Amino acid sequence: MSTKIRCKYVLIIMIAALTCAGALSSAVGRAPTPVERHGFLRVEGNKIVDQHGEPVQLRGMSFFWSQWMGQFYNRRVVDWLVDDWKVTLVRAAMGAKHDETQSGFMYDSRERKKVKTVVDAAIRRGIYVIIDWHDHHAEDNADAAQRFFEDMARTYGHLPNVIYEIYNEPLQISWSDIVKPYSERIVAAIRAIDPNNLIILGTPWWCQRVDEAADDPLDAVNVVYSLHFYAASHKDDIRARAQYALDKGVPLFVSEWGTTLATGDGFLDSVETDIWLAFMDEHKLSWANWSIADKAEASAALVPGASRTGRWRYEDLTPSGRLIRRKLRAYAGYEENLFPREPRESRVRLQAR
Secondary structure, three states, X not given: OOHHHHHHHHHHHHHHHHHHHHHHHHHHHOOOOHHHHHOOOEEEOOEEEOOOOOXXXXXXXXXXXXXXXXXXXXXXXXXXHHHOOOOOEEEEEEEOOEOOOOEXXXXXXXXXXXXXXXXXXXXXXXXXXXXXXXXXXXXXXXHHHHHHHHHHHHHHOOOOOEEEEOOOOOOOOOHHHHHHHHHHHHHHHHHOOOOOOOEEEOOHHHHOOHHHHHHOOOXXXXXXEEEEEEOOOOOHHHHHHHHHHHHOOOOEEEEEEEOOOOOOOOOOOHHHHHHHHHHHHHOOOOEEEEEEOOOOOOOOOEOOOOOOOOOOOHXXXXXXXXXXXXXXXXXXXXXXXXXXXOOOOOOOOOOOO
């Protein structure tokens, strides 16, 4: 073999070795994202499980109504929630229609772009994202909701990141006569395009009557039922309804909850919040806390005037925001009181306890 050919083979081998070493270094140096770890989610019994059949509990933050807090619907906020708050889930709460202010998606189609910005950012960071039709009267807006979710399913249905929430909070209306027929229609429309991804179904009385849905569930695959609570108002009675639904084999998803009164304001009930967190942990219930907003109310995570692009420090957070950030970081195994100035902090984990 000539020297020239021998050198060529040596060069090829060196390049291959360096390439393999680089890939190995990358794999070792970066932990898998939540979506890389869990993949497509599905329902088994009353649990959400991952691609390996293991129960999954997602935790994260809900954005506020898009038409009123749209300034936070951007990539940098999602990045900060992933890097600093350690979320595995975000919820894009697209306001559907608000007649008093003539706002929301049905008045302004630009709301769709806000949702897509959050969804695209979540996909890029490898976390899960709820696309939420944020509406208290979705049965009156079923045509628009169907078109919207068909659009979202065509755009994102091939990806494991996406979860559809088709009705935020039905009011004091019948599950069997109103909410269930609406849900059957929207689920069928999504399933015609996306046969796999999870769909969250709203339940009556602001998503507190999961017991009614459990008595008359949909005949559909990979659907879960939304349970909402606000810790200072909703206590043992709501947990009893949730336990009833779980005991009947119905899977629940806490797509919205707050640390305060049901008004979203009032006081922060840290004791009841801990009771609810323990309940959700016991039953592997995924959750999104309300909300990423700088509205002057107790359930908002941010103080008025907080940065629109993340990088929030201690003084930028409300008591609720501080508590939820601390809980999220603890679940992920990180120190609670680090407030870095840069969006990508040290990823040194706590020593094993």
